[in-house]
Amino acid sequence: MTFPPPRDVDVVLPCLNEAEALPWVLARIPDGWRALVVDNGSTDGSAQIARSLGATVVHEPRRGFGAACHAGLAAALADIVCFCDCDASLDPSLLVRFVDEIRRHEADLVLGRRRPQSRGAWPVHARAGNLTLARLLRRRTGLRLHDLGPLRAARREPLLALGLTDRRSGYPLQMVVRAADAGWRIAEYDVPYLPRSGVSKVTGTWRGTWQAVRDMSRVLQETPAHEGGSPR
Known part of the structure; x- marks a missing residue:
């Protein structure tokens, strides 16, 4: 039996009722990369x-943005793992620049700074x-x-070594906090932010935004006690 060659980039796409957006998002996954759509119920x-569009589907029954993201990370096999929302607000093809910087060992974690392309792309309460x-x-x-x-x-293995535990809205922040505590080099680049397809499950309402802020505030109270090391 022959096996396909390993892919060096997996893209984790947490997904909760994104049928409308999926074709647009998956069409923009760079050639040779694997799309991991984590279905969160x-x-x-x-x-x-x-x-049907060629993505690998991972099922994560436990609801929560962090639960979906971490299930994708756990299922990933590639050396480099990317994360992208699955609602068509962000173009995953923009990750090529991020991955190039990781490959060149110029950064250990690369983040996208969202730049709204229209007034409705990023609600005022979410931005605040x-x-x-x-x-x-x-x-x-x-x-x-x-x-x-x-x-x-x-990179996947250093991410796993961070021991991320948040399974709600605090997951993205916990990743940054623990990476910073471990001495990672963190870079940030502007990326266009488009109006999402459908209604946000996290920050689409004042209540959702408040819950996300509460989740993330708890993360900021962590003490830097983990032993995840630098990926260098």
């Missing part, structure tokens, strides 16, 4: 659509919550980041 046929968290992150770690957006790339 969709009822609109998202898993079937993703599979993100700004508050970025300021708290700077106070906690010294990192001068502007965004905690979901578009990002890093």
Whole structure:
């Protein structure tokens, strides 16, 4: 029996009822990369659509953005793992630059700073919550980041070594905090942010934004006690 050659990049796409957005997102996965669509309990046929479009589908019954992201990370096999929302607000083809920087060992974690392309792309309450968290992150770690957006790339094994435990909205922030505590080089680049397809499950409402801020605030109270090392 022959096996396909290993792919060096996996893209984790947490998914909850994104049937409308999936064709656009999956069409923009760079050639040779593997799309890992993590179905988080969709009822609109998202898993079937993703599979029909060539994606690998991972089922994660435990609800939560972090639960879906971490299930994708655990299922990944590639050396480099990327993360991208599955709602067509971000173009996964932009990850090529991120991956190139990781491959050149110029950064250990690369993040996308969302730049709204229209007035409705990023609600005011969601932007305000993100700004508050970025300021708290700077106070906690010294990192001068502007965004905690979901578009990002890093090497798989060092990510797993961070021992991420949050399974809710705090997952992206916990990744940054623990990477900073471990001495990672973290880079940030502007990326276009488009109006998403459908309604956000996290920051689409004031209540959702408040819950996300609460989740992330708990992460910022962590003490740097883990032993995850630098990927260099």
